[in-house]
Amino acid sequence: MGSAAAIRVEVETKLAQRVPAALTLKIKQAPELFSTGMADVDAMLGGGIPRNSITEVSGTASTGKSSFALSLLANVTKLGNACAWVDVNDALSPESAAAAGVELQRMLWLRMSAERKQKLSDKPWSRLEQALKATDLLLQTGGFAAIVLDMSDVLPQHTMRIPLATWYRFRLAAEHARSALVFLTQSPCASSCATLALRCDPAQTKPFSDHGETPLFAGQQYQLLRERNRNEGSPFQQRKPAGRVAWAAETQWTRCR
Amino acid sequence: MYAVLHPPNFFAQAAALENPELRKRPFAVFDGQAPREFVFAANKAARTRGVEVGMSRLQAEACDVTMLRRDVAGEDTAQGRLHEIVCRFSPRMELVADRPGTYALDICGMNTIFGDATQLAAKLRQSVMAAGFLANVAVAGNFHVAACLAWGRVGVSVVPPGCDAEAIGALPLSVLPLEPEHAETFKAWGIRTCGELAALAETDLISRLGQSGKKLHALACGTLPHLMMPLEASFESGLTEQMELDCPVDDLQRLLFVLSRMTTALLDRVRAKARAIASIQVVLLLDGGARHERLVRPALPLQDTPTLLKLMQLDLEAHPPSAAILAVELRAQSAPPYRAQHGLFLPQAPEPGQTEVLVAKLRKLLGEDRVGSPELVDDHRPNAFRMAPFMPPAPRRVEPSLLPVPVALRVNRPPQVINVQLVNERPVRVYWNSIAYTIREAAGPELLSGQWWDKAEWSRAEWDVRLMADGIERLCRIAFDPGSRCWYVQGTYD
Numbered sequence: 001m002g003s004a005a006a007i008r009v010e011v012e013t014k015l016a017q018r019v020p021a022a023l024t025l026k027i028k029q030a031p032e033l034f035s036t037g038m039a040d041v042d043a044m045l046g047g048g049i050p051r052n053s054i055t056e057v058s059g060t061a062s063t064g065k066s067s068f069a070l071s072l073l074a075n076v077t078k079l080g081n082a083c084a085w086v087d088v089n090d091a092l093s094p095e096s097a098a099a100a101g102v103e104l105q106r107m108l109w110l111r112m113s114a115e116r117k118q119k120l121s122d123k124p125w126s127r128l129e130q131a132l133k134a135t136d137l138l139l140q141t142g143g144f145a146a147i148v149l150d151m152s153d154v155l156p157q158h159t160m161r162i163p164l165a166t167w168y169r170f171r172l173a174a175e176h177a178r179s180a181l182v183f184l185t186q187s188p189c190a191s192s193c194a195t196l197a198l199r200c201d202p203a204q205t206k207p208f209s210d211h212g213e214t215p216l217f218a219g220q221q222y223q224l225l226r227e228r229n230r231n232e233g234s235p236f237q238q239r240k241p242a243g244r245v246a247w248a249a250e251t252q253w254t255r256c257r
Numbered sequence: 258m259y260a261v262l263h264p265p266n267f268f269a270q271a272a273a274l275e276n277p278e279l280r281k282r283p284f285a286v287f288d289g290q291a292p293r294e295f296v297f298a299a300n301k302a303a304r305t306r307g308v309e310v311g312m313s314r315l316q317a318e319a320c321d322v323t324m325l326r327r328d329v330a331g332e333d334t335a336q337g338r339l340h341e342i343v344c345r346f347s348p349r350m351e352l353v354a355d356r357p358g359t360y361a362l363d364i365c366g367m368n369t370i371f372g373d374a375t376q377l378a379a380k381l382r383q384s385v386m387a388a389g390f391l392a393n394v395a396v397a398g399n400f401h402v403a404a405c406l407a408w409g410r411v412g413v414s415v416v417p418p419g420c421d422a423e424a425i426g427a428l429p430l431s432v433l434p435l436e437p438e439h440a441e442t443f444k445a446w447g448i449r450t451c452g453e454l455a456a457l458a459e460t461d462l463i464s465r466l467g468q469s470g471k472k473l474h475a476l477a478c479g480t481l482p483h484l485m486m487p488l489e490a491s492f493e494s495g496l497t498e499q500m501e502l503d504c505p506v507d508d509l510q511r512l513l514f515v516l517s518r519m520t521t522a523l524l525d526r527v528r529a530k531a532r533a534i535a536s537i538q539v540v541l542l543l544d545g546g547a548r549h550e551r552l553v554r555p556a557l558p559l560q561d562t563p564t565l566l567k568l569m570q571l572d573l574e575a576h577p578p579s580a581a582i583l584a585v586e587l588r589a590q591s592a593p594p595y596r597a598q599h600g601l602f603l604p605q606a607p608e609p610g611q612t613e614v615l616v617a618k619l620r621k622l623l624g625e626d627r628v629g630s631p632e633l634v635d636d637h638r639p640n641a642f643r644m645a646p647f648m649p650p651a652p653r654r655v656e657p658s659l660l661p662v663p664v665a666l667r668v669n670r671p672p673q674v675i676n677v678q679l680v681n682e683r684p685v686r687v688y689w690n691s692i693a694y695t696i697r698e699a700a701g702p703e704l705l706s707g708q709w710w711d712k713a714e715w716s717r718a719e720w721d722v723r724l725m726a727d728g729i730e731r732l733c734r735i736a737f738d739p740g741s742r743c744w745y746v747q748g749t750y751d
Contacts, residue, residue: 038662062732066665066751080604080652089667093748094631094642096665101658104631106649110619111627134619141615143607152667152751202730208698208723215700217721220664220732220750249664 031231034180037071041224044245050231052175056183056190059200064222065184067249069148074101081145084108084138088131089153099252110134139173146180156187167193197228203246219250259400260362260378263407264392267358268298271335272325274389284323287314297327342384349487353404378413397421400483401476405432421479426452433476451477496589498522505544505581509573515585516569521562523589533558535592539569542584549578556648557595557609564610571617604652616647637707640668664750672745687724694724
């Protein structure tokens with residue numbers, strides 16, 4: 001036992017210049033989390049969306065990705081933080097953001113424009129390129145607690161062509177800038193760079209009209225599936241939460257009922 | 258030591274400055290609106306013909322003199338010329354109150370440049386006369402003595418040190434700023450010169466005339482003190498840097514070296530007054546005579562050169578000059594610097610200076626109106642907003658609301674045209690991007706319209722529809738526009 005300890009000390013001393021404390025277990029810090037504003041979802045995620053890392057939310061259209069992201073930003077801005085929304089397809093509705101509770105003054109909205117480069121207007125490359133550059137600038141500047149890169153309307157074959165090195169760079173930059181970087185995509189593209197990977201699915205369909213009333217779109221049920229969570233093995237989490245949760249979103253006009 | 262320059266009858270001299278041929282003829286300057294025009298100033302020849310200040314225009318015209326309307330701009334020009342001349346003789350000068358065009362100069366220490374007081378006074382008078390003015394110059398140790406001498410004596414008067422009382426004593430009382438009732442009193446007492454006034458007992462004078470009597474006595478004795486308030490150029494107008502380039506420059510990178518030096522010089526001046534730069538105007542003189550002007554206005558006053566320089570660079574790159582640059586001018590406006598109380602436990606927010614540069618870089622990348630914070634506008638049209646500059650307010654904590662999460666709409670900008678099949682005036686199928694969707698459910702129509710009072714009138718019938726194709730469901734908002742008779746996808750609920 002004593003010889004093992006001596007060998008360990010010797011190895012650590014030899015490697016001290018290159019790898020400090022190479023054989024000593026590092027104490028893992030509890031991840032800093034932002035609440036999503038939905039209790040069930042927070043319970044599944046172990047408290048919320050992790051800061052200093054990448055979270056990937058993927059799913060097809062009408063699966064609640066934007067509602068989820070806006071709910072997250074509402075909680076981030078209500079804590080007094082600044083956030084950014086990088087909008088590849090210029091699809092964000094400020095009315096929806098305000099209804100979700102986002103403090104619009106604290107949100108920097110970057111609208112990618114297809115008009116600036118007329119030749120590429122029908123291709124998503126220019127907009128994607130702009131979005132990646134803009135995200136890079138935001139991460140380098142720092143100060144934004146959450147950055148949402150909205151690629152919901154970009155086809156998976158296009159997002160898959162983004163080099164993996166970009167996501168690695170973003171992960172390191174997000175860690176350095178203490179930002180929660182959230183990707184909204186149709187299918188996962190950041191692979192192992194994402195600390196948390198979530199998949200959005202439609203859940204039980206809520207009919208427009210019940211009991212013969214005039215049809216009215218009142219709300220939608222969504223489902224969130226946790227595909228990966230690197231913080232799951234954290235000793236701070238006592239109990240492994242469920243991997244799938246359903247949540248509901250309502251239209252603004254149902255609040256008036 | 259003070260030198261006082263007094264151009265007698267300044268307004269008449271200013272009027273004759275642009276028309277030198279008038280000097281040998283009698284003329285009067287009149288002011289006011291017809292029919293209440295009155296004589297404002299008159300030259301000596303006109304006064305000998307009986308023209309007096311204050312008489313009506315008709316009375317003056319009866320004396321057969323040339324009548325001129327008062328030209329305030331011309332008077333300002335004349336004052337500017339005088340100012341320019343006196344600036345050459347002393348950096349400290351003051352405009353004497355109630356005596357138009359009269360300057361008092363502090364000439365202490367100027368003897369090494371202009372010689373003794375007599376030589377300086379002579380040179381000053383010579384310069385003023387070369388510019389077209391007749392002027393008296395007086396030099397004395399006491400400010401008021403010098404002013405009275407310039408007012409009362411023609412030509413150059415120099416009072417040796419310690420002889421102020423004797424110099425002013427010979428002057429008539431009219432050189433003093435007397436109230437009419439005091440003038441009457443002194444006339445009744447038989448006092449005609451300053452020396453006679455100075456000979457009176459001060460206490461007796463105070464007991465009869467009050468504090469003004471004390472002041473007049475001190476004036477007549479040449480002992481009334483004066484606190485000089487020198488004219489100073491406005492700090493803001495001095496925040497200018499100019500540089501002419503040896504050869505035309507068409508590369509902005511090279512220009513940045515010049516801009517950096519000029520910005521640093523401006524900031525040094527601004528920092529000396531504990532202020533910051535609120536805006537900076539870049540004026541480029543271009544090859545061919547054109548001017549290129551850009552205004553860089555950070556959201557908060559800045560005090561560091563790199564940030565200002567980066568903002569100027571990004572602005573000039575976004576709006577480049579059309580030709581090579583021959584000269585550069587920077588004009589700055591100052592403001593109190595931005596101060597904020599930081600704390601260890603405050604929420605995260607970007608630094609104001611860094612945010613400025615970030616927003617400028619993003620504007621260059623995406624476009625002017627594509628970066629900012631959305632701001633809802635009070636408009637009936639759905640999804641109406643405008644882009645506001647990104648200026649996050651001071652961090653404060655707000656309790657999260659307990660309302661359920663709303664369904665977000667992803668807006669199609671611009672709305673996409675689709676084909677819709679109707680049955681009984683209700684949509685049943687949608688053809689969008691070469692895909693045929695079946696409408697499983699539809700809620701509507703919601704009739705919306707606005708601005709019917711002008712050409713921007715709009716109206717549409719909106720439907721919320723649940724589309725289905727190949728087992729994939731999609732919730733959308735579609736709309737029919739009666740104006741164009743087309744169906745559009747307004748957005749997708751997500």
